[in-house]
Amino acid sequence: MKNQIALLIEIQKIDQEVRTLNTKKQTLPEKAAELDESFRSGKERIDEERTGLEGLSKLHREKESELKAGQEKLRKARERLHEVKTNKEYQAMLTEIETIEKTNGKIEEEILLLYDRIDERKGALKTHEKEFEAVRATYETERRKIEAEMASLDGALQEQKARFDSLIGNLEPDLRRRYEMIKVRRNGVAVVAVRKGVCCGCNMNLPPQLYNELQRSDQIHCCPNCNRLLYWDESANGE
Numbered sequence: 001m002k003n004q005i006a007l008l009i010e011i012q013k014i015d016q017e018v019r020t021l022n023t024k025k026q027t028l029p030e031k032a033a034e035l036d037e038s039f040r041s042g043k044e045r046i047d048e049e050r051t052g053l054e055g056l057s058k059l060h061r062e063k064e065s066e067l068k069a070g071q072e073k074l075r076k077a078r079e080r081l082h083e084v085k086t087n088k089e090y091q092a093m094l095t096e097i098e099t100i101e102k103t104n105g106k107i108e109e110e111i112l113l114l115y116d117r118i119d120e121r122k123g124a125l126k127t128h129e130k131e132f133e134a135v136r137a138t139y140e141t142e143r144r145k146i147e148a149e150m151a152s153l154d155g156a157l158q159e160q161k162a163r164f165d166s167l168i169g170n171l172e173p174d175l176r177r178r179y180e181m182i183k184v185r186r187n188g189v190a191v192v193a194v195r196k197g198v199c200c201g202c203n204m205n206l207p208p209q210l211y212n213e214l215q216r217s218d219q220i221h222c223c224p225n226c227n228r229l230l231y232w233d234e235s236a237n238g239e
C-alpha cells in the first residue's frame with residue numbers, strides 16, 4: 001500500500017503538470033490570433049494607402065490628357081483666328097480662345113495641386129512602409145515563438161503521457177477509480193499529505209485515532225471531512 005500511495009502521488013503530479021501545460025497551451029491560439037489580427041489590420045492600412053495613391057495617379061494622368069486636349073483645342077482656335085473674315089467673328093473667336101485658356105489654366109492648377117498631394121502621400125506611404133517592415137519583423141518573430149512554444153508544450157505533454165502510461169498499470173484498478181472520482185469532485189487534488197495532524201486538503205484536524213493509524217499502518221485512509229486520500233508526510237511530521 002505504501003507503494004500504491006507513492007504511485008498515486010506521482011500520478012497526481014503528472015495530472016497536475018498536464019493541466020498546467022494544457023492551460024498554457026490554450027492561451028496560445030488566442031495570442032496567435034491577436035497577433036495575426038493586428039498584423040492584418042496594419043497591412044490593410046498600407047494597402048488602402050497604396051490604393052488611394054493609385055487613384056490619385058490615375059486622376060493625374062486623366063488631367064494631363066485633358067490638358068493636352070485643351071492645348072490642342074487652343075492651337076486650332078488660334079489657327080482659325082487667321083481665317084475669320086468679319087470683326088464680329090474675330091471677337092467671337094477671341095472670346096472662345098479666352099474661355100479655352102481659362103479652362104486650361106484651371107486644369108494646370110489642378111495638376112499642380114495633384115502633384116503636391118501625390119508627393120505628400122508618397123512620402124507618407126514610404127514612412128509607413130518602413131514602419132510596417134519593422135512590424136512585420138516583430139510579428140514574424142513573435143509568431144515563430146508561439147509555434148516553438150506550442151511544439152515544446154506538445155513535447156512536454158507527450159513526455160508526461162508516457163510517464164503516466166508507464167505508471168498507471170501498477171495502480172490497483174479500485175484505487176484508480178477512487179482517485180479519479182475524488183479528483184473530479186475535489187478540483188484535481190485527490191491525494192493530500194497529513195501534516196501535524198491536519199489534512200492538507202481541507203485543513204481539518206484529523207481524529208487522533210486516524211492520525212495514529214496513518215502513522216502505523218500502511219492502509220490507505222480517507223479524510224473524514226473532504227474524502228481525499230491521505231498520506232503520512234514524513235518530512236513534515238518527522239520531528
Ligand SMILES: [Zn+2]
Nearest residue numbers: 199202223226
Ligand atoms: Zn480533508
